[in-house]
Amino acid sequence: MNIYVVYDSENRHTEVLAEAVAEGARQVEGANVHLNRVDRANVRDLVDMDAIIWGCPGHFGTISAGLKTWIDKLGHLWAEGKLIDKVGAVFCTTATEHGGVEATMLNLITPMLHQGMIIAGLPANIPENALYGSYYGVGITCPVEASPDDPPNLPKEDDLALGRALGKRVALLTSKFSTSRGG
Secondary structure (H helix, E strand, O other), rough: EEEEEOOOOOHHHHHHHHHHHHHHHHHHOOOEEEEEEEEOOHHHHHHHHOOEEEEEEEOOOOOOOOHHHHHHHHHHHHHHOOOOOOOEEEEEOOOOOOHHHHHHHHHHHHHHHHOEEOOOOOOOOOOOOOOOOOOEEEEEEOOOOOOOOOOOOOOOOHHHHHHHHHHHHHHHHHHHHHHOOOO
C-alpha cells in the first residue's frame, strides 16, 4: 500500500512533524511511504497512492500559500475522479496556543472531501490523543523563537507521538480498506 505524505514547512517545525507522521505509517507492515516537501511533490503521483496525508504551518487559521498552490493543481484529478476513496489525513503547526490549529485542519480537510476522499481523524481512544484532543488530525503549537539567533523551537516528543499515531492510524485504515476492496 502506498502512502503519500506531503508538507510545506518554513522553519522545520512542520517538516519534523511530517517525518514523525511518515515514521508512524512505516510501522505498519506493507506500508510504502513517500515523504515529499511540497516544492518537490508532483500531484500526478497521487493517482498511484492509497492514502494521502498533507500538512503545513497554519497561517491565520488557514492553509499555507505553498501547500494551497499545490492543492489548487488537483483540478484535473478531481475532474477525472482519481482520488475518490483514497484515505486522507492532515496535520499542521502553529506558532501560538490559539493560532488556528482546528481552523487550519478543517481547511485542509475540505479539498479532500471535494476529491471524494475518506478522512481519517485521530480519535480520543488513541492513548497519545486521549487528553490532547486533536481529533481532526494532528495540530500542534511550536512557539516562534524570540530571535533569529535562538535554536529552533521544534516539536516536543509528545507532539511527535501524535504524529506517529496519525501515520500509523492512516496506514492501518488503508490496509483494512485495501483488503476489503481486494487490493
